[in-house]
Protein backbone atom coordinates (compact mmCIF):
# COMPACT_ATOMS: atom_id res chain seq x y z
CA UNK A 620 0.00 0.00 0.00
CA UNK A 621 1.24 3.51 -0.80
CA UNK A 622 2.18 5.48 2.27
CA UNK A 623 0.47 8.79 1.46
CA UNK A 624 1.53 10.42 4.72
CA UNK A 625 5.19 9.83 3.89
CA UNK A 626 4.74 11.23 0.38
CA UNK A 627 3.03 14.36 1.75
CA UNK A 628 5.78 14.81 4.34
CA UNK A 629 8.54 14.55 1.76
CA UNK A 630 6.70 17.00 -0.50
CA UNK A 631 6.32 19.52 2.34
CA UNK A 632 9.98 19.34 3.28
CA UNK A 633 11.20 19.74 -0.29
CA UNK A 634 8.73 22.51 -1.15
CA UNK A 635 10.29 24.71 1.52
CA UNK A 636 12.24 27.44 -0.26
CA UNK A 637 14.84 29.50 1.57
CA UNK A 638 14.41 33.23 1.02
CA UNK A 639 16.57 34.66 -1.74
CA UNK A 640 18.51 37.75 -0.76
CA UNK A 641 20.73 40.31 -2.44
CA UNK A 642 24.34 39.91 -1.28
CA UNK A 643 25.92 43.30 -1.79
CA UNK A 644 27.81 46.21 -0.29
CA UNK A 645 28.68 45.42 3.36
CA UNK A 646 27.94 41.70 2.74
CA UNK A 647 31.07 41.62 0.57
CA UNK A 648 34.64 42.37 1.61
CA UNK A 649 36.88 42.83 -1.43
CA UNK A 650 40.66 42.55 -1.47
CA UNK A 651 43.38 42.15 -4.07
CA UNK A 652 47.12 42.26 -4.55
CA UNK A 653 46.63 44.24 -7.79
CA UNK A 654 47.83 47.85 -7.73
CA UNK A 655 44.94 50.30 -7.35
CA UNK A 656 45.04 53.08 -9.94
CA UNK A 657 44.86 56.73 -8.93
CA UNK A 658 43.91 59.74 -11.02
CA UNK A 659 43.86 63.40 -9.93
CA UNK A 660 44.25 62.32 -6.33
CA UNK A 661 41.30 59.90 -6.56
CA UNK A 662 42.28 56.31 -5.68
CA UNK A 663 40.11 53.66 -7.35
CA UNK A 664 40.44 51.24 -4.43
CA UNK A 665 39.23 47.64 -4.46
CA UNK A 666 36.66 48.18 -1.69
CA UNK A 667 34.76 50.41 -4.14
CA UNK A 668 33.81 47.23 -6.02
CA UNK A 669 31.23 46.68 -3.24
CA UNK A 670 30.44 50.11 -1.75
CA UNK A 671 26.82 50.41 -2.91
CA UNK A 672 27.76 52.99 -5.59
CA UNK A 673 27.30 51.77 -9.16
CA UNK A 674 25.54 54.45 -11.19
CA UNK A 675 28.74 56.37 -11.39
CA UNK A 676 29.37 58.17 -14.64
CA UNK A 677 30.82 61.26 -12.97
CA UNK A 678 33.40 61.69 -10.21
CA UNK A 679 33.56 60.38 -7.54
CA UNK A 680 33.34 57.15 -9.50
CA UNK A 681 32.94 54.57 -6.76
CA UNK A 682 34.67 51.85 -8.74
CA UNK A 683 37.85 49.77 -8.77
CA UNK A 684 40.57 50.29 -11.39
CA UNK A 685 43.91 48.54 -11.88
CA UNK A 686 46.07 49.18 -14.92
CA UNK A 687 46.60 45.50 -15.65
CA UNK A 688 44.43 43.36 -17.91
CA UNK A 689 44.23 40.28 -15.73
CA UNK A 690 44.37 39.33 -12.07
CA UNK A 691 42.36 38.11 -9.11
CA UNK A 692 39.97 39.99 -6.84
CA UNK A 693 38.98 38.16 -3.67
CA UNK A 694 35.37 38.58 -2.50
CA UNK A 695 34.67 37.34 1.03
CA UNK A 696 30.94 36.87 1.58
CA UNK A 697 30.19 38.03 5.12
CA UNK A 698 27.56 36.07 7.03
CA UNK A 699 27.98 33.11 4.67
CA UNK A 700 28.01 30.41 3.56
CA UNK A 701 25.45 31.17 0.87
CA UNK A 702 23.72 29.15 -1.84
CA UNK A 703 24.31 31.43 -4.82
CA UNK A 704 21.93 31.74 -7.78
CA UNK A 705 23.30 34.72 -9.70
CA UNK A 706 26.22 37.11 -10.11
CA UNK A 707 25.72 40.74 -11.11
CA UNK A 708 28.47 42.82 -12.70
CA UNK A 709 28.47 46.59 -13.16
CA UNK A 710 31.31 46.79 -15.62
CA UNK A 711 33.56 49.74 -16.58
CA UNK A 712 34.16 52.86 -14.48
CA UNK A 713 33.04 56.07 -16.25
CA UNK A 714 31.33 54.23 -19.09
CA UNK A 715 33.44 53.80 -22.20
CA UNK A 716 35.04 51.00 -24.13
CA UNK A 717 36.48 49.47 -20.96
CA UNK A 718 35.71 46.90 -18.34
CA UNK A 719 36.57 43.26 -17.80
CA UNK A 720 35.99 40.76 -20.63
CA UNK A 721 36.71 37.07 -19.96
CA UNK A 722 36.41 36.15 -16.30
CA UNK A 723 36.08 33.12 -14.06
CA UNK A 724 34.35 32.93 -10.68
CA UNK A 725 35.89 30.40 -8.30
CA UNK A 726 33.70 29.33 -5.40
CA UNK A 727 35.19 28.38 -2.01
CA UNK A 728 33.59 26.77 1.05
CA UNK A 729 34.03 28.08 4.60
CA UNK A 730 36.87 25.53 4.95
CA UNK A 731 38.51 27.17 1.92
CA UNK A 732 37.96 24.27 -0.49
CA UNK A 733 37.46 25.11 -4.16
CA UNK A 734 33.94 23.73 -4.78
CA UNK A 735 33.09 25.00 -8.26
CA UNK A 736 33.59 27.67 -10.86
CA UNK A 737 31.79 29.66 -13.53
CA UNK A 738 33.14 31.27 -16.70
CA UNK A 739 31.60 34.39 -18.18
CA UNK A 740 32.18 37.33 -20.52
CA UNK A 741 31.62 40.96 -19.54
CA UNK A 742 30.36 43.53 -22.07
CA UNK A 743 32.07 46.91 -22.20
CA UNK A 744 30.46 50.11 -20.93
CA UNK A 745 29.46 51.19 -24.45
CA UNK A 746 27.47 48.00 -24.97
CA UNK A 747 25.85 47.63 -21.54
CA UNK A 748 25.62 50.53 -19.09
CA UNK A 749 23.42 48.72 -16.55
CA UNK A 750 23.89 45.50 -14.59
CA UNK A 751 24.97 42.31 -16.34
CA UNK A 752 23.40 39.26 -14.71
CA UNK A 753 24.84 35.73 -14.86
CA UNK A 754 22.89 32.70 -13.61
CA UNK A 755 25.11 30.56 -11.39
CA UNK A 756 24.51 27.61 -9.10
CA UNK A 757 26.89 27.12 -6.20
CA UNK A 758 26.03 25.80 -2.74
CA UNK A 759 27.74 26.61 0.55
CA UNK A 760 29.92 29.46 -0.71
CA UNK A 761 31.83 31.68 1.73
CA UNK A 762 34.23 33.27 -0.72
CA UNK A 763 34.38 33.98 -4.44
CA UNK A 764 37.57 34.72 -6.35
CA UNK A 765 36.84 36.89 -9.37
CA UNK A 766 39.63 35.91 -11.75
CA UNK A 767 39.89 38.46 -14.58
CA UNK A 768 41.37 36.74 -17.64
CA UNK A 769 41.19 39.67 -20.06
CA UNK A 770 39.94 43.26 -20.29
CA UNK A 771 38.36 45.29 -23.10
CA UNK A 772 41.31 47.63 -23.59
CA UNK A 773 44.69 48.60 -22.20
CA UNK A 774 43.16 50.79 -19.48
CA UNK A 775 42.98 47.53 -17.58
CA UNK A 776 40.46 46.24 -15.07
CA UNK A 777 37.54 48.61 -14.43
CA UNK A 778 34.59 47.46 -12.32
CA UNK A 779 31.99 49.70 -10.67
CA UNK A 780 30.27 47.09 -8.51
CA UNK A 781 29.57 43.39 -8.01
CA UNK A 782 26.63 41.69 -6.31
CA UNK A 783 25.28 38.18 -5.83
CA UNK A 784 21.85 36.72 -5.28
CA UNK A 785 21.36 33.75 -3.03
CA UNK A 786 20.23 32.55 0.36
CA UNK A 787 21.96 31.55 3.55
CA UNK A 788 23.03 27.90 3.43
CA UNK A 789 22.13 27.61 7.11
CA UNK A 790 18.65 29.12 6.80
CA UNK A 791 16.21 28.00 9.48
CA UNK A 792 12.76 26.83 8.26
CA UNK A 793 9.89 29.19 9.04
CA UNK A 794 7.44 28.38 11.88
CA UNK A 795 4.69 27.49 9.38
CA UNK A 796 7.02 24.97 7.75
CA UNK A 797 7.89 23.50 11.13
CA UNK A 798 4.15 23.19 11.89
CA UNK A 799 3.59 21.39 8.58
CA UNK A 800 6.53 19.15 9.33
CA UNK A 801 4.93 18.27 12.68
CA UNK A 802 1.63 17.48 10.95
CA UNK A 803 3.49 15.22 8.57
CA UNK A 804 5.08 13.35 11.49
CA UNK A 805 1.65 12.88 13.09
CA UNK A 806 0.37 11.56 9.78
CA UNK A 807 3.26 9.12 9.61
CA UNK A 808 2.49 7.93 13.11
CA UNK A 809 -1.15 7.25 12.20
CA UNK A 810 -0.13 5.41 9.06
CA UNK A 811 2.33 3.25 11.00
CA UNK A 812 -0.22 2.47 13.72
CA UNK A 813 -2.80 1.46 11.10
CA UNK A 814 -0.25 -0.74 9.39
CA UNK A 815 0.65 -2.37 12.70
CA UNK A 816 -3.04 -3.08 13.39
CA UNK A 817 -3.47 -4.63 9.96
CA UNK A 818 -0.45 -6.92 10.34
Ligand SMILES: [Ca+2]
Pocket residue numbers: 667668669670671672673680681682683779780
Ligand atom coordinates in the same frame (compact mmCIF):
# COMPACT_ATOMS: atom_id res chain seq x y z
CA1 LIG B 1 31.05 50.79 -6.46
Ligand SMILES: [Ca+2]
Pocket residue numbers: 711712713714715716717718744777
Ligand atom coordinates in the same frame (compact mmCIF):
# COMPACT_ATOMS: atom_id res chain seq x y z
CA1 LIG C 1 36.05 53.48 -18.31
